[in-house]
Amino acid sequence: MESDANANIKPNKKKSSNKIDPAVAALMAFGTFQAEHEDFAFDMSESHKDRLSHFDGV
Numbered sequence: 001m002e003s004d005a006n007a008n009i010k011p012n013k014k015k016s017s018n019k020i021d022p023a024v025a026a027l028m029a030f031g032t033f034q035a036e037h038e039d040f041a042f043d044m045s046e047s048h049k050d051r052l053s054h055f056d057g058v
Contacts, residue, residue, distance in 0.1 A: 001057040002057065003056075003057055009055065009057065010028075011024045011027075011028070
């Protein structure tokens with residue numbers, strides 16, 4: 001995973017000989033769907049929000 005100055009995270013396989021796997025591709029597609037359909041509601045529990053706020057990458 002890689003993050004930018006705005007704390008956005010994304011998978012990064014530049015250093016790996018492997019390709020992005022189907023599970024990661026599905027997550028990326030879901031994120032794109034959410035970005036393009038702002039009326040789509042996706043709520044996270046407070047514990048998930050807390051864990052995500054402390055995520056520093058893999």
